[in-house]
Amino acid sequence: MTSSTSKPSLSINQVLIYGGLMVTLSMGIRHGFGLFNLPITVANGWERETFALTIALQNLIWGAVQPITGALADRYGALKIMVAGGILYALGLAGMAVSTDALNFTLAGGLLIGLAQTATTYSMIYGILGRNVPADKRVWAMGIAAAAGSFGQFLMIPVEQGFLSFFGAQDALLLLALMASLMIPTAFMLREKNFSHHHQLGDQTIKEALGEAITNPSFRLLTLGYFVCGFQVVFIAVHLAPYLKDLSAVYPDVGAPVVATSALALIGLFNIFGTYSAGMLGQRFPKKYLLSGIYLGRSIAIIGFLVLPLSPITTYIFAAIMGYLWLSTIPLTNGIVAQIFGVKYLTMLSGLVFFSHQLGSFCGAFFGGYLFDKTGSYLIVWEIAIALGVFAFLVNLPVKERALVRVANA
Incomplete structure (x- = not known):
């Protein structure tokens, strides 16, 4: 595999500072959507x-x-992709704020913000990072960028809860729309002045890169494991607050909004340490074993949360453990993709494996609500999350992290 010969147009500090700010805003805002679950559904009778x-x-x-x-x-x-993403993010939040029917709310919060996140989150930043950071520092830098997104989650939870408490759900979403617009000037700070599509891997086409990835067994295993990551984290992010509220009749101390808010904030706080640690450890140890350990650790944490008597303390401990394991998969998974395939199509290939993550996210978010409405309980979804964690532990073990050897075209 050839190495890049083009001179990076952004320094490591530029990528980490402004890329970190981009994911801080994008990931931070979305992390607090679970806080809007009950206020919006109750207000609209949904x-x-x-x-x-x-x-x-x-x-x-x-x-x-x-x-x-x-x-x-x-x-x-x-x-241009990131600028468009910042605009769509702000419009989506504003649309959620003014929507009074379910269809418009879903189009704003589902369609517009979903599109915005493709342009403002990790896959986009990791593509820039891969082109501008040396390979020997790449996984470490990915961990730093993921830690920045984790800081955004920690920072934005109390901010969003404060907006909700003082202004109500509608005005809170409008304020978040203003914050999202800050992604637009941030994008210009990440402009790659000497960007060249042909800076690495010769003349390999998109079709060839896709075929190479899809037929690679390790890529397929990473994709399966990433589905589990999405299911677990989005189910918890969206449904933890109503889960605690539902059990307040039996455990009164956990029903206060401060418990759910603090738990989500702790997830963001410990996520900072977890993602940074994953980036550091991923430079020194096989990343597949770290990934397997993360997924198994999540299942053990969920079992403990369900078995132990529920209280604010056990909730906070669970949140801290899950937070440490929350997005630690991101630098490790993307680091393996870059290590195997190189960086020319890293943004696309990271997005492809991330699609599986988001299929899992869809299932975690939707079936959390669907199965609750059908059974009156979240228990079956917790059990699914545990089983999937064990599955992901197993499928990551056979992953091979070796770089592909390509024969150069004549």
């Missing part, structure tokens, strides 16, 4: 399935379109 479907559709569109957005960014550069 069932939880309606809100869950919106978030599920958002994740599905995000995943389905991400490879296309990634391919465009790999071909033409990321600047």
Whole structure:
């Protein structure tokens, strides 16, 4: 595999600072959507399935379109894509705020924000990072960028809860729309002035790159594991707050909004340490074993959460453990993709494996609400999350992290 010969147009600090700010805003805002679940459904007289479907559709569109957005960014550069993403994000939040019927709410929160996230989250930033950071620092830098997104989750939870408490759901969403618009100037700080599509891997085409990835067994195994990641984290993010509220009749201490808010904030806080640690460890140890350990650890944490008597303390402990394991999969999974296939089509290939993540996210968000409405309980979804964690532990073990050896064209 040849190495890049083009001179990076962005320094490591530029990529980490402004890329971190982009994912801080994008991931931070979306992490708090679960706080809007009950206020919006109660105010509009909707069932939880309606809100869950919106978030599920958002994740599905995000995943389905991400490879296309990634391919465009790999071909033409990321600047225009990110600017469009910032605009769509702000419009989607504003649309959620003013929608009074379920269809418009779903189109704004599901379609527009789903499209926006394809242009403003990890796959886009990791493509820029892969082109501008040396290979020996790449997984570490991916961990730093993921930690920035984790900081955004930690920061935005109390901000969004404050907006809700003081202004109500509608005005809170409008304020978030203003914050989302900050992604637009941030995108210009990540402009790659000497971007060239042909800077690596000769004349390999998109079709060839896709065929190479899809037929690679390790890529398929990573894709299966990433489905589990999406299911677990989105189910918890969207449904943890109503889960705690439902059990407040038996465990009164957990029903207060501060418990759910604090738990989601703790997930974001410990996510910072988890993603940074994953980036550091991924430079030194086989990433597939780290991934397997993360998925198994999540299942063990969920079992403990369900078995132990529910209280604010056990909720916070669960949130801290899950937070440490929350997005630790991102730098490791993307690091393996870059290690195997190189960086020319990294944004597209990261988006392709991420599609599986978002299929899992759709299932976690939607079936969390659907099965609750059918059974009156979240228990069966928790059990599914545990079983999937064990499955992901097993499928990541056979992954081979060796770089592909390509024969250069004559």
